[in-house]
Amino acid sequence: MPLAPELHTFADAQELVLAAADLLVQLGQRAIAERNRFLVALSGGSTPKALYATLTSPTIARRLDWAKVHFFFGDERCVPPEHHESNFGLAQAMLFAPLHIPPSSIHRIQGEDLPEAAAISYETLLRRLTATPEEQWPVFDLVLLGMGDDGHTASLFPGTPAVSESTRWVVPSSAPQGPRSRITITLGVINHASVILFLVTGHNKATVVQRILEHRGDDPIPYPAALVRPEHGRLLWYLDYAAASKLTTTPPHSTSQEDP
Numbered sequence: 001m002p003l004a005p006e007l008h009t010f011a012d013a014q015e016l017v018l019a020a021a022d023l024l025v026q027l028g029q030r031a032i033a034e035r036n037r038f039l040v041a042l043s044g045g046s047t048p049k050a051l052y053a054t055l056t057s058p059t060i061a062r063r064l065d066w067a068k069v070h071f072f073f074g075d076e077r078c079v080p081p082e083h084h085e086s087n088f089g090l091a092q093a094m095l096f097a098p099l100h101i102p103p104s105s106i107h108r109i110q111g112e113d114l115p116e117a118a119a120i121s122y123e124t125l126l127r128r129l130t131a132t133p134e135e136q137w138p139v140f141d142l143v144l145l146g147m148g149d150d151g152h153t154a155s156l157f158p159g160t161p162a163v164s165e166s167t168r169w170v171v172p173s174s175a176p177q178g179p180r181s182r183i184t185i186t187l188g189v190i191n192h193a194s195v196i197l198f199l200v201t202g203h204n205k206a207t208v209v210q211r212i213l214e215h216r217g218d219d220p221i222p223y224p225a226a227l228v229r230p231e232h233g234r235l236l237w238y239l240d241y242a243a244a245s246k247l248t249t250t251p252p253h254s255t256s257q258e259d260p
C-alpha cells in the first residue's frame with residue numbers, strides 16, 4: 001500500500017531549496033552509511049538551479065562525501081551536452097564542476113545521439129549500475145522531480161506514449177514546446193525509488209497541484225505527475241506558498257531542520 005504523499009510548504013523558493021538540499025544531504029549520509037553510495041536522479045528545468053547553488057555552498061557541501069554520490073538524470077533534451085538547454089550542461093556548470101565530482105560518478109543521457117539509441121544505452125547503463133538482484137527495477141535512493149503547469153514531470157508529457165510505458169526504463173518522448181525531442185525515465189523507474197521529491201514553485205502550477213493533491217474520486221486525471229506513486233518508498237512534495245495557494249487544506253509549513 002503506497003504511503004500517502006508528504007506535503008511541505010515554504011515561504012519562497014529559496015527556503016524550499018534550502019530544505020531540499022538539507023534533505024538530500026541527510027538521505028545521502030544515510031545511504032552512504034548503509035551502502036557506501038548514494039544514487040540520485042536529477043530533474044531538469046530551472047528550479048534545480050537554486051538547488052545546485054545551495055548544495056555547493058560551503059555550509060552544505062561539507063556535510064556530504066560527494067565522492068560516493070552517483071548522479072543520474074530523470075530526463076534530457078535531445079541536444080548536445082554543451083547546449084544551453086541541456087539538463088546535464090546545467091548540472092555540470094552549477095553542481096558537478098564546483099563540487100569537483102569525478103566524471104566516473106556522473107551518468108548523463110547522451111542527448112546528442114539519436115533518441116532511440118540514447119534511450120537504449122541509458123537503460124543499459126541503469127541496468128548495470130542501479131539494479132539490485134531482488135528488484136527488477138532500478139532503485140534510486142532519491143529521484144528529484146519538477147512539474148510543469150500542464151502536469152508533466154521528467155519528460156512525461158500528458159497524452160504521450162511515454163506515460164503509459166510499463167516495461168522499458170528509458171524511452172524517447174516528445175514535448176509540446178521547448179526542445180521537443182526528449183529522453184525520459186519511465187514511471188516504473190520513478191515509482192521504484194526509495195524517495196521521490198517534487199520541487200514545485202509558482203502560482204502558475206497551483207491549479208494542477210490542487211487537482212493532483214486533492215483529487216477525489218476514481219476518474220483519471222490527465223497529469224503524469226499524478227501517476228507518481230512510489231511502490232515502496234516515500235513521496236514528498238515541496239511547495240512554495242504560491243504553488244500551494246489553491247490547496248484547501250494547507251500543509252504544514254516546514255523548516256529545513258526537520259528529520260527527513
Ligand SMILES: O=C(O)[C@H](O)[C@@H](O)[C@H](O)[C@H](O)COP(=O)(O)O
Nearest residue numbers: 044045046047146147148153154
Ligand atoms: O527537462 C525538464 O524540463 C524537466 O525535467 C521538467 O520536467 C521540469 O522539471 C519541469 O518542466 C519543471 O521545470 P521548472 O523547474 O523550470 O519549472
